[in-house]
Amino acid sequence: xxxxxxxxxxxxxxxxxxxxxxxxxxxxxxxxxxxxxxxxxxxxxxxxxxxxxxxxxxxxxxxxxxxxxxxxxxxxxxxxxxxxxxxxxxxxxxxxxxxxxxxxxxxxxxxxxxxxxxxxxxxxxxxxxxxxxxxxxxxxxxxxxxxxxxxxxxxxxxxxxxxxxxxxxxxxxxxxxxxxxxxxxxxxxxxxxxxxxxxxxxxxxxxxxxxxxxxxxxxxxxxxxxxxxxxxxxxxxxxxxxxxxxxxxxxxxxxxxxxxxxxxx
Amino acid sequence: xxxxxxxxxxxxxxxxxxxxxxxxxxxxxxxxxxxxxxxxxxxxxxxxxxxxxxxxxxxxxxxxxxxxxxxxxxxxxxxxxxxxxxxxxxxxxxxxxxxxxxxxxxxxxxxxxxxxxxxxxxxxxxxxxxxxxxxxxxxxxxxxxxxxxxxxxxxxxxxxxxxxxxxxxxxxxxxxxxxxxxxxxxxxxxxxxxxxxxxxxxxxxxxxxxxxxxxxxxxxxxxxxxxxxxxxxxxxxxxxxxxxxxxxxxxxxxxxxxxxxxxxx
Numbered sequence: 001x002x003x004x005x006x007x008x009x010x011x012x013x014x015x016x017x018x019x020x021x022x023x024x025x026x027x028x029x030x031x032x033x034x035x036x037x038x039x040x041x042x043x044x045x046x047x048x049x050x051x052x053x054x055x056x057x058x059x060x061x062x063x064x065x066x067x068x069x070x071x072x073x074x075x076x077x078x079x080x081x082x083x084x085x086x087x088x089x090x091x092x093x094x095x096x097x098x099x100x101x102x103x104x105x106x107x108x109x110x111x112x113x114x115x116x117x118x119x120x121x122x123x124x125x126x127x128x129x130x131x132x133x134x135x136x137x138x139x140x141x142x143x144x145x146x147x148x149x150x151x152x153x154x155x156x157x158x159x160x161x162x163x164x165x166x167x168x169x170x171x172x173x174x175x176x177x178x179x180x181x182x183x184x185x186x187x188x189x190x191x192x193x194x195x196x197x198x199x200x201x202x203x204x205x206x207x208x209x210x211x212x213x214x215x216x217x218x219x220x221x222x223x224x225x226x227x228x229x230x231x232x233x234x235x236x237x238x239x240x241x242x243x244x245x246x247x248x249x250x251x252x253x254x255x256x257x258x259x260x261x262x263x264x265x
Numbered sequence: 266x267x268x269x270x271x272x273x274x275x276x277x278x279x280x281x282x283x284x285x286x287x288x289x290x291x292x293x294x295x296x297x298x299x300x301x302x303x304x305x306x307x308x309x310x311x312x313x314x315x316x317x318x319x320x321x322x323x324x325x326x327x328x329x330x331x332x333x334x335x336x337x338x339x340x341x342x343x344x345x346x347x348x349x350x351x352x353x354x355x356x357x358x359x360x361x362x363x364x365x366x367x368x369x370x371x372x373x374x375x376x377x378x379x380x381x382x383x384x385x386x387x388x389x390x391x392x393x394x395x396x397x398x399x400x401x402x403x404x405x406x407x408x409x410x411x412x413x414x415x416x417x418x419x420x421x422x423x424x425x426x427x428x429x430x431x432x433x434x435x436x437x438x439x440x441x442x443x444x445x446x447x448x449x450x451x452x453x454x455x456x457x458x459x460x461x462x463x464x465x466x467x468x469x470x471x472x473x474x475x476x477x478x479x480x481x482x483x484x485x486x487x488x489x490x491x492x493x494x495x496x497x498x499x500x501x502x503x504x505x506x507x508x509x510x511x512x513x514x515x516x517x518x519x520x521x522x523x524x525x526x527x528x529x530x
Contacts, residue, residue: 063435069443072381072452075388075435087380089387091356096380115352115361116337122354123340130395138403139416140423151404151416158405170328170340178334187337 014083017043018097021056021079024048026253027204029090029129030078035196036094038241040101048248060088091121098193105188116187120174120194127167128201132208133254135159135261145258156261160212164205164265168222171198175224184224184231191235198225199232204255212265279348282308283362286321286344289313291518292469294355294394295343300461301359303506305366313513325353356386363458370453381452385439385459392432393466397473398519400424400526410523421526425477429470429530433487436463440489449489449496456500463490464497469520477530 018037022030030048037044047053057077059065065073074088080096087093095118098104105113138155139148174186181189186198202225206213217226232238241247250256283302287295295313302309312318322342324330330338339353345361352358360383363369370378400421404413439451446454451463467490471478482491497503506512515521 063438072385072444073435073438073442074384075392075432085377085380087377087384089384092380092384092387095360095383112350112352115350115357118360119339119352119354119357120337122357127340134399139419140427142423142427154404158407162405162407167340170338173328173338177338179337 014085016083017045019045019047019081021047021053021060021081022077023057023253024054025248026251027200027248027255028078028253031200031248032090032125032193032197033078033080033093033097034246035200035238035241036097036101036103036193038246039191039196039235039237040103041237042101046246049246091118091125094121094193094197101193103191103193103196105190105192110188113188116179117192117194120186121197123167123170124194124197124201127163127170128198128205129254131159131163132205135208136256136258145256149260152258153261156209157263160209160263160265164209164212165216165222168216168225171225171228172222175228184228186228191232195228195232196238199229199238202226202229203233204250207250207257208255209262209265210257211262215264279350281348282310284310284312284346286312286318286325286346287342288322288518289319290513291516292465292513292520293343293518296465296513297355297390297458297462298343298345298358298362299511300465300503300506301362301366301368301458303511304456304461304500304502305368306502307366311511314511356383356390359386359458359462366458368456368458368461370455370457375453378453381444382457382459385451386462388432388435389459389462389466392428392435393463393470394519396424396428397470400473401521401523410521414525417523418526421474422528425474425528425530429474429477430481430487433481433490436490436493437487440493449493451493456497460493460497461503464494464503467491467494468498469515472515472522473520474527474530475522476527480529 020030020033022028034046047056060074060079061076063073068086070084071086074086076088078090078093079086079088080093087096098117099107104117107113135156136145136152137143137148138151145152174180180186183189185191186194216222233242285295285298287293299311312321325339325344326341328338333351335349336351339351341353343355343358344351344353345358352361363382364372369382372378401410401417402408402413403416403420410417439445445451448454450456451459481487498507
């Protein structure tokens with residue numbers, strides 16, 4: 001961790017617990033934030049487990065956020081509060097947390113590492129979170145899945161056949177590259193928050209498309225990607241988190257199971 | 266600009282021109298990188314204007330990128346080369362360039378500013394670039410618009426009616442907030458790369474949905490967003506860039522004009 005980064009300089013003034021403002025009832029995008037906090041053993045509060053926590057989410061989500069002279073209005077959860085700072089956007093929150101939680105490479109010697117980690121995260125979220133989300137909402141985010149079932153079927157089938165292998169192939173290439181270093185991780189031979197993001201994306205996809213992901217795993221072409229998923233799940237803190245009640249169950253979030261969309265690819 | 270950021274520390278070793286690797290023929294996602302470089306008056310090479318420049322794009326796009334021991338494989342253009350560093354993902358490239366080009370606030374006194382600027386960029390790209398892109402590809406990115414015209418019609422109509430006003434409303438709220446400071450800019454009373462991104466998104470949408478954007482502008486509810494567009498277009502370097510041959514014309518990229526999708530909202 002670079003001792004001169006803005007992140008580090010501010011640490012002393014923000015030695016307070018983190019607060020995650022996110023919907024209850026499904027892992028969703030908030031899960032990427034939780035996994036980083038859990039892996040680091042950080043102290044945090046999660047509105048998903050607070051009575052009335054939903055009120056915070058609803059206020060921010062409707063634009064009726066608290067009067068605030070320094071923070072900009074936020075578009076949607078997940079939201080991270082840390083001291084006076086309130087920020088949103090999953091990859092942005094992770095960019096803030098990564099160096100603070102020790103989930104990056106040695107930025108002192110490799111200052112560009114942060115841009116590589118950030119790029120991996122953005123690509124994973126694009127192809128393995130946003131595109132799966134759109135499989136249930138191809139026509140309109142504001143409409144229910146039930147109102148766009150036929151289009152969902154076509155989109156999910158294309159996703160499983162074309163997009164999912166393309167993105168898994170990309171991450172396999174990254175894991176085979178020199179830059180990934182030794183061991184199961186994406187970059188620099190060290191666990192970073194990009195690994196946690198890829199874990200969660202693949203975990204959700206295994207729930208959403210069990211037939212396709214089982215087939216892809218058996219084929220062996222993306223062995224390193226599936227091995228990364230296993231390696232993250234076996235991290236002691238992650239393992240105990242996944243078994244705890246703090247881990248939300250998959251339901252009506254980004255990754256959903258519909259039998260009619262469970263294509264084999 | 267914080268003198269201690271990794272960005273600054275590396276500057277001396279990377280005092281070479283920037284190289285943008287991007288498709289020719291339309292502004293696309295590469296345009297956000299061009300606008301930052303142009304506003305800063307930076308020296309750069311753009312493969313869109315090089316003979317054989319397309320070969321670089323195709324190599325990276327197909328995964329056949331050059332052997333490289335330090336950089337990770339990249340998923341897709343836009344790609345920025347700077348010295349030995351090669352990175353991709355639009356918001357990531359901008360995060361790298363912003364502090365180097367002076368297109369951020371004073372990070373020395375406001376180190377959290379970068380997370381606010383990054384958040385604004387991610388939200389603009391989500392709602393005003395990725396969603397418009399999907400209006401022409403609701404079912405599959407790999408299929409032509411012509412193969413999903415009926416679905417495109419439904420998606421574009423929903424976008425114009427529900428999503429576009431929601432995102433413009435968000436940016437209007439940001440521009441009305443204390444945190445935006447004085448003047449036409451989104452954050453801290455100073456032009457940042459977030460303003461350039463919002464400019465380009467709105468500019469593309471004005472081309473794609475002339476009826477809807479004209480109506481929304483006349484309504485006046487999003488006056489500050491349209492005023493920002495005008496203020497960016499009047500920046501001397503941007504104005505001369507937009508008139509130059511370096512500015513690609515809208516055609517078959519993210520922002521396209523189809524009469525049948527030109528809904529009024």
